[in-house]
Amino acid sequence: MSTMIETETAADLLRSHSLRVTAPRVAVLRELSAIPHADVDTIARATRERLGSVSTQAIYDILAVLSGNGLVRKFEPAGHPARFELELGDNHHHLVCRTCGTMIDVECAPGKAPCLDAADDHGFAIDEAEVIYWGVCPTCAAAAVATP
Amino acid sequence: MSTMIETETAADLLRSHSLRVTAPRVAVLRELSAIPHADVDTIARATRERLGSVSTQAIYDILAVLSGNGLVRKFEPAGHPARFELELGDNHHHLVCRTCGTMIDVECAPGKAPCLDAADDHGFAIDEAEVIYWGVCPTCAAAAVATP
DNA sequence: CACCAGAACTTGAATCAGTCAAGAGAAGGG
DNA sequence: CCCTTCTCTTGACTGATTCAAGTTCTGGTG
Incomplete structure (x- = not known):
C-alpha cells in the first residue's frame, strides 16, 4: 500500500x-x-x-x-x-508473471555479493545488473489447473 | 568466431x-x-x-x-x-554496452547458487532469471575520453 | 515587480518493431 | 501419388515511442 x-x-x-x-x-x-x-x-x-x-x-x-x-x-x-518507479536506492529486482504480467519487487539476494559482479567483465565498465525473474503467479497457476 | x-x-x-x-x-x-x-x-x-x-x-x-x-x-x-541465439543449454547472461549496443555473453557466476534463486519468490513458480549487465565497452570508454 | 532567456509543454506527424489475417504453396504421412 | 496440415507470402495494421516546430511558463535579473 x-x-x-x-x-x-x-x-x-x-x-x-x-x-x-x-x-x-x-x-x-x-x-x-x-x-x-x-x-x-x-x-x-x-x-x-x-x-x-x-x-x-x-x-x-x-x-x-x-x-x-x-x-x-x-x-x-x-x-x-x-x-x-521512484528511485529509492535499494537496487531491488523484479518478478514478472508470464501469464498476467503482474510485477512484484524482489530484494537483491541478501548476504550475497552485490549484484554488480559478472563472472568476467570483458573490460566493460559495468554500472548496473538488471535482473528480471520470470514465472507464474499463484493466481494464474491456480487458474491454469482449473482450466486445463 | x-x-x-x-x-x-x-x-x-x-x-x-x-x-x-x-x-x-x-x-x-x-x-x-x-x-x-x-x-x-x-x-x-x-x-x-x-x-x-x-x-x-x-x-x-x-x-x-x-x-x-x-x-x-x-x-x-x-x-x-x-x-x-541458438539455445546451447549453458544459461549464460548478457553484457550490453550503453553506448554502441555491443553485446557479449557472460558466464553465469561460477560456484555460486544457480541464478534461479530470488530472495523471496512470493509464491510464484519462477522458471527463469534473466540477467543483463549494462556498462560501457572498452572502445566506447576510450572514445569518450578522447572526445569529451 | 516586470522582463527576458531558456526550459518545458502542446500539437501533430512520423518511425520502428512487431502482429494480424487471408490465401497460395509445400512437407510428409497414408 | 494424394491429401491434410503446416508453412510461407502479401499487405494492412497496431502500439509504443520519437521527432519537430511552435507556444507557454519558470525562475533568475534589472
Whole structure:
C-alpha cells in the first residue's frame, strides 16, 4: 500500500536536483509514489485526472528527465511497455508473471555479493545488473489447473 | 568466431524436435549459428542472401516456432529490438554496452547458487532469471575520453 | 515587480518493431 | 501419388515511442 507523497515533498525533490518545478512534474512524481510499476499510459491517465490535461509527450519528457537525473528508475520487461518507479536506492529486482504480467519487487539476494559482479567483465565498465525473474503467479497457476 | 553449422545438422535439429524441415528454417538456424545475438533484420538479410527471397513475416514465424520449441533463445534488451541465439543449454547472461549496443555473453557466476534463486519468490513458480549487465565497452570508454 | 532567456509543454506527424489475417504453396504421412 | 496440415507470402495494421516546430511558463535579473 504505497502512500502518495505530498506536493511539497515532490517539489523539494525537484529543487534538490536543480530541476524546474512544474505542475506536471509534481503530479507525475506523486502518482509514481502511489502506483507501483506504472507505465506511461497509466501515469498519463492519473496525471490528467489530477491536472485536467497533460500531453502524452510531456509525460515522456518528464519521465526522461526524471530518470536521467536519478529520481526515477525505468525498466522494460520483454513484451511490456516501459515501467517506472521512484528511485529509492535499494537496487531491488523484479518478478514478472508470464501469464498476467503482474510485477512484484524482489530484494537483491541478501548476504550475497552485490549484484554488480559478472563472472568476467570483458573490460566493460559495468554500472548496473538488471535482473528480471520470470514465472507464474499463484493466481494464474491456480487458474491454469482449473482450466486445463 | 562462431562456425556455421551444416545444412544436415540444422535439418536434424528440426527433425529431433518434430518440426518440418524447410529451406527457410534451415537457413535461419544456420545463420543463427554464425551470427551472435542477431536481430530479426540481420537474420532476414542473411537468410535472403542465401535463399534469394524470404518474407519478413516468415522470419518472425520461424523464430517464434524455434524459441517455442527450445531451439532458440530470445532476449530483448531495453532500447534494442529482440535478439536471438541458438539455445546451447549453458544459461549464460548478457553484457550490453550503453553506448554502441555491443553485446557479449557472460558466464553465469561460477560456484555460486544457480541464478534461479530470488530472495523471496512470493509464491510464484519462477522458471527463469534473466540477467543483463549494462556498462560501457572498452572502445566506447576510450572514445569518450578522447572526445569529451 | 516586470522582463527576458531558456526550459518545458502542446500539437501533430512520423518511425520502428512487431502482429494480424487471408490465401497460395509445400512437407510428409497414408 | 494424394491429401491434410503446416508453412510461407502479401499487405494492412497496431502500439509504443520519437521527432519537430511552435507556444507557454519558470525562475533568475534589472
